[in-house]
Amino acid sequence: MDPRALAMMKRTKDKRETWLPVGAGLPARFEAEETIIRTIDHWYDLFSAVLTPEAGQRVVHHKFELKLAAAGKENPETIAIIVALAEAGHRSAYFAARDYAAKFLEHESNIPAQVRAYLIRLLYMPPPTHPQSRGEVVDHLTRDIGIMVMVDLAVERWSLPKLNSSQRRKSAAYFVAVVFTRRGIKLTERQVRRIYQQRPQLAQRLAKFLLGDETI
Numbered sequence: 218m219d220p221r222a223l224a225m226m227k228r229t230k231d232k233r234e235t236w237l238p239v240g241a242g243l244p245a246r247f248e249a250e251e252t253i254i255r256t257i258d259h260w261y262d263l264f265s266a267v268l269t270p271e272a273g274q275r276v277v278h279h280k281f282e283l284k285l286a287a288a289g290k291e292n293p294e295t296i297a298i299i300v301a302l303a304e305a306g307h308r309s310a311y312f313a314a315r316d317y318a319a320k321f322l323e324h325e326s327n328i329p330a331q332v333r334a335y336l337i338r339l340l341y342m343p344p345p346t347h348p349q350s351r352g353e354v355v356d357h358l359t360r361d362i363g364i365m366v367m368v369d370l371a372v373e374r375w376s377l378p379k380l381n382s383s384q385r386r387k388s389a390a391y392f393v394a395v396v397f398t399r400r401g402i403k404l405t406e407r408q409v410r411r412i413y414q415q416r417p418q419l420a421q422r423l424a425k426f427l428l429g430d431e432t433i
Contacts, residue, residue: 250387253375257367257396264363268402270356274309277355281313293332300335306345309355314339360402361412367393368413380410 266272281299288295296314303311318336321328328336371389372379378388390409397404 250392253371253377253392254395254399256374257371257392258399260367260370261396261400264367267359268363269360273355273358273360276359277309278313281310282317285313285317293329293335296332296335300339303339303342303345307355308345311339311342311345315342361415364393364397364404364409365413365416367396368409380406380413382406 261268284295285299296317299310299314303314318339322333322336322340368379368389371377371392375389377392378386380388380390382388382391388406390413391406394404394406394409397409
């Protein structure tokens with residue numbers, strides 16, 4: 218082949234190699250997409266202990282324990298509310314209240330009759346399951362927080378678009394979705410965007426779940 222033609226082909230190839238792996242859809246630092254994915258995957262490992270349904274349950278369980286400890290024996294209304302939640306099928310409320318009841322009945326001799334009645338009833342209650350179709354709010358609580366933190370970290374580190382990819386650049390939400398999907402939790406960029414945008418409503422969603430109004 219003509220040496221001039223070979224030289225032209227090489228220049229064309231070199232030009233393509235400069236733009237294909239680096240230029241399209243990458244942040245200003247020109248880090249390859251797989252590098253971003255590997256880094257977020259490492260973050261996933263760091264967060265893994267709090268990305269499970271059990272972690273969400275532990276958070277809510279601890280919150281109930283704090284409420285019960287603050288209530289003591291002088292506030293039967295708080296105890297009654299948590300017992301009612303346990304009877305409605307909320308496992309975190311049940312286990313927190315059951316532990317509280319056992320300790321309280323063992324160590325306190327002067328317990329108001331109303332409080333004693335709630336506690337004894339709780340001890341004989343079988344462990345509940347989640348209210349049907351309403352377990353995801355608690356189960357996904359810490360997972361969703363972890364997702365939001367990863368999105369923010371990715372935006373800060375690589376100056377990525379936060380939630381919406383363009384033709385030129387993938388978003389942080391896209392890369393987080395890729396990592397979670399590779400780890401067996403199938404998420405799309407749209408789902409990660411929805412999770413992130415619901416951040417201000419997390420507390421309200423949890424309250425609705427506990428009151429039986431949340432059906433996501």
